[in-house]
Each structure stands twice: as structure tokens, then as C-alpha cells.
Amino acid sequence: MMNKPPAVSARGLTVVRGARTVLDGLAFDVEPGSVTGLLGPSGSGKSTLIRAIVGTQAKVTGTLDVLGWPAGSASLRSRVGYVTQAPSVYDDLTARQNLEYFAAVLGVPRRERPEQRDRVLSDVDLTAHADDLAGNLSGGQRSRVSLAVALLGTPELLVLDEPTVGLDPVLRRDLWALFHRLAADRGVTLLISSHVMDEADRCEQLLLLREGSLLASGTPRELRDLTGTDTVEDAFLTLVDSARQHEYPR
């Protein structure tokens, strides 16, 4: 059997912002077709890492390959979908018009646009609101329009920066179900950041980030077993404590 290369592969990945080393020598692989969670507290470097992966972060050193190409390569543009923390949709356009606009911008061939537009609207369960102005949609609906935009062009890797922040529990559950469907049915790799540790168990693989360093990686079960804890949150705290002891030995 031929193994697929990792969706993302980092070695010695370092990012400097101002006088600070914000990411410090990260090494990890993201399994293709997995739902991988990038977890860490606020300020740990998740957004910086995501920007490095999608090729919009300055001062990146080390090796960072995405779908077999150096991050930021022009050939990756249509293969990687990215949703930022703040949903970026036009309030004065309907959901459908937003998708038509972005499909044109992304260079989706004209004859494929109607089919793609309808497919992504149904993926994010917004068909019933297709003709509502984005400005009249709820926060959760607007972020689903953003997600639909990222699904245009059928990307192989979807990178989502805190997509469930501020959503109610039902919507969060529905979105996670959608993420798993995209991975299972279409083989999409999803890299999803969150600072909410209770989302960890919804991921197949985890990258735990703390102060710009990778604290640990593995499946939720591996991390719980490694630390002898019952939850990923406790695993994270145990790993932080042992990292601290290492840094400031008593």
C-alpha cells in the first residue's frame, strides 16, 4: 500500500514576531484525512501557526510542507481552504451572492459555480437561508457562510481558526459532525484550532501548543494514557506542570 504524505509536515518551524520567538522549533506531522485539533491557551501561537501553514505569516524559518509543497506555494492556493477567526462575508450580499462572488474571485469556472454554490450551502446547512442578507443572519450562520466559502473549489486541506467560538452547543455539535463527514466522505484533512479543551475529544489527533512550543501530540486517548488522566484538559495541565519542573527544576 502506498502511504500518502502528511497533509502538513513541520521540522524546526520557528516564527519570530517583533522581538519575540512566537513559535519555537516545532516538529509535527498532520495525518492526511484526519480531523486534527490544534489546542492551546490564548496567546500560545495557534493563529500564528495557522497563518504559517496557509502562507500568510512573515518570518517563518525551518521546514513547513503542505500537501507536499512548501507552505505558501502558488500551487496550493486552490487546494487549501482557510477560515479566519473573524467571519469575512459581505453583509449587503445574500449568502448565495457571497458564494457566487467568492467563487468568481477564487477562479471557479463559471459553469461549475451554481453546482458548487448549492453544494457548499447544503454542506453547512444554510440552503433555507440562501437568500437572506448576510447582515441579517445570526453570528453562527454568518460563520457558516465563511466556512462555505472555504469549501468552494473542494480543498484537500481545510484550516479553521477557532470555528466554534461563541456558538451554542447544538451548533457546535453540528459543525463537528460536518467536519467529520468532510473527512470521512471526501478525505479532506481538517486542522482546527480551539482554546476549549473539551473540544479535544472530538478530534482524532491533537497538537497541544503552549507558549510557542509543542507540548505533546497524539490521539486523545494516547495523551490521557501518557499522563494517567481522565480528560485531555487534565492531560494538558499535567504536561504543563512537568514542562515547568523541567524549566525551573527545584
Ligand SMILES: Nc1ncnc2c1ncn2[C@@H]1O[C@H](COP(=O)(O)OP(=O)(O)OP(=O)(O)O)[C@@H](O)[C@H]1O
Ligand atoms: N507583532 C508582534 N510582536 C511580538 N509579539 C507578537 C506580535 N504579534 C503577536 N505576538 C505574540 O504572539 C503570540 C502568539 O499569538 P497568536 O495570535 O498566534 O496566539 P493564539 O494562540 O492564536 O491566541 P488566541 O487564541 O488568543 O487567538 C502571542 O503571545 C502574542 O502576544
